[in-house]
Amino acid sequence: MQSGIDMARVNYGSAIREAFVYLLDRYPKVFVIGQGLWAKWYVGNSMTDLDKFYGTERIMDSPVSELACTGAAVGASLCGYRPIVVHPRMDFMLYAMDAIVNQAAKWSHMVGGQAHPAVTIRGIINRGGEQGAQHSQALHAWFAHIPGLRVVMPATPQDARDLLIASVLCDDPVLYLDDRWLYELEEDLPPVVECPLEQEGSRVVSRGDDVTLVGAGYSAWLCREAAAALQQRSISAEVIDLRVLNPLDVSTVIQSVEKTGRLCVVDGSWSSCGLAGEVIARVSETLSPRKLLGAPVRITLPDAPAPTSGFLEKLYYPTLDTIMETVARLVIREGVHAKAVD
Amino acid sequence: MDMDSFELGDLANPRCYTEPLDIGGCDPVLLRAQLRMMLLIRRVEEKIGDMLAAQKIPTPCHLGIGQEAIAVGVSEYLRPTDRVFGAHRSHAHFLALGGEVTALMAEILGRDAGCSRGMGGSMHLWGGSVGFFGSVPIVAGTVPLAVGAALAAKKDGESAVAVVYLGDGAAEEGSIHESLNLAAVWKLPVLFVCENNLFSSHMHISLRQPSNRVARYAEAHCIQAATVDGNDLVVVSRTSDDMVAAMRDGGGPRFLEVVTYRWRGHVGYREDNDVGVNRSTDLTLWKRRDPIRRLVDALTMAGGWDNHAFHAMDEAVKTEVEKAWQQAETAPYPPASALLDRVYAERH
Structure with a gap:
């Protein structure tokens, strides 16, 4: 590790939370919408008490409506906002496929590049523990198949933080897919340096x-x-x-x-x-x-x-x-x- | 009508509501401007129909001839800062907001000068400068987007509203119910305009729903709703004016069901009298409930307006439409680079 930089040891889940804090502190147009955001156990330690710090208008726990909430986030993104939709389990996100695949992914192209849905859709891969067929899927390849979407999959705490920030600041629709099996992984993180998502790769x-x-x-x-x-x-x-x-x-x-x-x-x-x-x-x-x-x-x-x-x-x-x-x-x-x- | 009813009753009966409109209390200058816009929409769509028949337009076009009063009435009290979303049959929605005829024609011909820069065609229209946030042919696809635009408007706190046009068929999609629920529980300023033309493609509403009055879904979600004659410009204007004003004041969502009838088939230029259901008798009757003719008759009866004035207006409109078509036809196609350059905001 480089000397002279303040490092902080965090795990993957809390690194995600750091990204939320970073974004919500600096970007007033960022808000978060999804199920379980006011509960303690839906998304591990990745969003703990954000509603208490940023208010329930920016951290919006929602009705059981994956499609309408995702579609609403796409709509809000066309009006200058940078919403983050949270799907605590990717399997349920399948209800939102129209908003993601037909609307968000196509929007820029089909309107001639005149509008871009700057929406981030966070899908959590959450499996194991005998959760069975509908609580276990990792469907990243589906979304990687679709032109117009960006898909990121962080493997380290630093990427969990920095790629979420890059996703939200990107003007394109981004699927940010994190994995509950990584939440305890620890790493020393330097301070955030914003980096354009289109410059990130393997x-x-x-x-x-x-x-x-x-x-x-x-x-x-x-x-x-x-x-x-x-x-x-x-x-x-x-x-x-x-x-x-x-x-x-x-x-x-x-x-x-x-x-x-x-x-x-x-x-x-x-x-x-x-x-x-x-x-x-x-x-x-x-x-x-x-x-x-x-x-x-x-x-x-x-x-x-x-x-x-x-x-x-x-x-x-x-x-x-x-x-x-x-x-x-x-x-x-x-x-x-x-x-x-x- | 009895709003407790699950049925449209006379509103769905083409033998009713055929008389000249009641224009008492209306501004005659505004009415003539609205008439001109309805006429413009009709002549544009007739031209598109002719060009479809002549095989000069390959892209699928869904014509709304006969439904012009709705978009014109709803748009009257909207502002450029409002956010309007359409669906597959949205030429009128775009034009009534002030979208340019040439930009629409060029879009339908896939030209770079089109409102979506030639990338969308008839089914994907965009007009940011006039508040038209986009139309798509996935049935009900824009409905949750409009709810989000209303959420954004509420967060902005500047009394803008969102409007989304949907059809009676869209009411059969699950996303409608999720969207109505979200709009209601979060009290969002979104106006759902349901153009109930009694048909989804070839299927009459009686074959698709147990009742023909779609506003019942909004009422079930605790949203204030009205069901009115969609071929009456005055009623549509007044009702949407009231609803939009209430929404700007923080009154939450509204649902406006406008009963109408499309004169052409689901897609293309033909009247489709023989598709699934024989529409020919009803179509003949519904043409007597023509929203344009009823306004013209009312203006004539009120005085200061006659056939001569109407024909002069019509000729001017037709000339404008022809000119727009010719401009569009000679406009260049998008560059080949558009194929990849417009996928993402930034090239990677």
Whole structure:
């Protein structure tokens, strides 16, 4: 860490709250709307007591109306406001698909760039704990498919804070997707420096030579943990955190695979037509097969809804062990000392 | 009508409300300006219909010929700082606010000079300078957006209002009920204008809802509502004036149901007499309830106005429409770069 900068240790959930505080303090046109905002347990520690500090007119707990609340936020954004819609569980957000996909995503284009819905839609991925099929979904790939939306998935406390600020200050509609499995993750944070969202993209978060590991959100965290553990086995993994899924920029992945010759993409959602497949496709379109030392692999959910039974849940989600075994097979099968052809 | 009723009664009967309008107490200068706007809307839409028939317009167009009094009446007391949203049949909503005819025609032809810079066509109109915040063809799609625009207006605290036009079919969408509830519980200044023309595409309202009076939904959400003859400019103007004034004073949302009939089919230039339901008898009768003719008759009876004056106005309007069409037809298309440049506010 750099010296001379005030650092503060916070976890992912409270980093999100810091972003809200930062925005609400400085930008009077920011308001927040969604279900559970006046309750203590809907959104973990990520919004605690904001209603008490900023008032219930800026922190608006809402009726059970995902579509109208999201649509209203889109409408308010067309009138100069910068609303943040909070969906404490992404599954319920599906009621709001028209407002997100038909309206917000299309608005700028279909009115000739004369109006932009500067709305941020926060969807929380909240799964595990035997919550079952309708309380577990990570549907980031759906939104990454839609031109006109921006999609961000923070994997670290700093990104949880800084990407939320960048999302809200961006003139485009942004899906900000955070993950309850990361809320306890801690990091020392420097003071906020505002950065335009359109300049943010994927990032190499640890260097390595043998294999490129790619993920977003919680999967990026898994990749980092796996890379650290793989070092014990003398496998050097380079980890790339995608951070922004739409517009998706995989240039860092391509550069990395050019070096390592091996690619493993981890995604905590389904395989078919998903994020992992998209990353692999783009790398395959760009890199000559001669650069690859093995076929790219993806680690995703099985193509089934989330189970409720804890026994089945353990089989369902990608784990550190799965990633390490897969990577070890990829590297050892192809020979750890083999080098890509220039 | 009996507002406790779940039925429209005579308002849906084309044999009723065919007499000249009661224009007592109205400003004749204003009435003539409103007549001209109704006539302009009709001639624009007739021209669009002709050009659709001539296959000069590929984009789907939903014509509202026969419904002109509604947009003209509702727009009369709106300000450029208000926020108006439309739907799929919104040419009139755009024009009545003062949107330019050439910009509409150019938009329908997909030209860069169009009101949406040629990116929207007939179904995605935008007119920020006149307070037209956009129209979309997803049924009820703009209704929650208008609720949000009203929320923004309330936060601004400057007595602006939001207006959203919807049809009787939109009332069957779930988002309407969420939107009515939000507007009511947060007392937002939004006027829901339901143009009940008794049809959703080919389906008569009797096949879609257990009652034909849509305002009952607003009343169920504790929103003050009125159901009036949508082909009576005077009644529509007065009712919306009262409602908008109450909303500007913090009175919360209002719901105005205006009963009318479209003379053309759901989409395109044809009258569609044979689509699903045979409309020909009703259509003939509804044409006698013509909002323009009823105002012209009233002005004539009141004196100082005659056929000659009407034809002079009509000729001037037709000339304006022809000129606008010719300008639009020769306007350039958007640049190829528009395809990607207009997706996001900032290129990435």
